[in-house]
Amino acid sequence: MFVLTIDQRNSQAGTDLVPTAIDTIERVGGTALALPPERTAGDEIQALIAGAPAALALALALSRAGTWGVGLGAGAVDTPLPEVVRAARGDAFLHARDAVGRAKSTPLRLAIEGPDAEAAADAEALLRLLLELRDRRTDEGWEIHDLLATGLTQREAAAELGITESAVSRRVRVAGLRTEEAAIPALARVLGALDPDA
The missing domain is CATH 3.30.70 (Alpha-Beta Plaits)
Incomplete structure (x- = not known):
């Protein structure tokens, strides 16, 4: 737990x-x-x-x-x-x-x-890397993050914002959204190793 x-x-x-x-x-x-x-x-x-x-x-x-x-x-x-x-x-x-x-x-x-203090330190270190990435995200990056988090596709987000799909792709890249998307399941597994009930 x-x-x-x-x-x-x-x-x-x-x-x-x-x-x-x-x-x-x-x-x-x-x-x-x-x-x-x-x-x-x-x-x-x-x-x-x-x-x-x-x-x-x-x-x-x-x-x-x-x-x-x-x-x-x-x-x-x-x-x-x-x-x-x-x-x-x-x-x-x-x-x-x-x-x-x-x-x-x-x-x-x-x-x-x-x-397990060492495993907790590992999980914290990895999570801090992700927080560093998120802390550097601009308002435009968070705007596209929040739209995509609702389930919209990049094409639909572009239409919602009135910008091109390539502009959305650029925002996704600069905001590190794909890096975050890949890191979250890995971080959850590292964190899960600390749970004695898992």
Whole structure:
């Protein structure tokens, strides 16, 4: 299992983003959420996730805005599960706590901890490469990313934006979308190796 613990960065200087983040976690996590996300203290949120692909998707979605320190912990979780995530216990929760503490002080806002420290470091290093790529993406790159993520083809995205297909292809290339597309399944497999329930 994976525990996601996120903490809003500079929360005292801005608005409360917890409700929006909870909506994102519920939308992106979907049926992979073993327990619904909830605010656990102040501007911190926890969620329990079954499966590396969903854990990775959530980490990417939440790190995109740059407003959260994202800690991802892998490991065992005590069963039976309680009704609320704040009552749950296990190594995955301890790892997530350590990870979010580190994440808040890293430039890319994300850290991973798990039962195998070396494997967790490998997963974190690879995920940081992907985050570096995403952080360099322009607004035009994100625009085409978001359109293609809805299932549109490049031709349909071109029509939607009123630009040529070759312009869309250029945006896809510059934004590194095909590199990201190839990296995500590989990253999910690396992350999945940390899950004792897999």
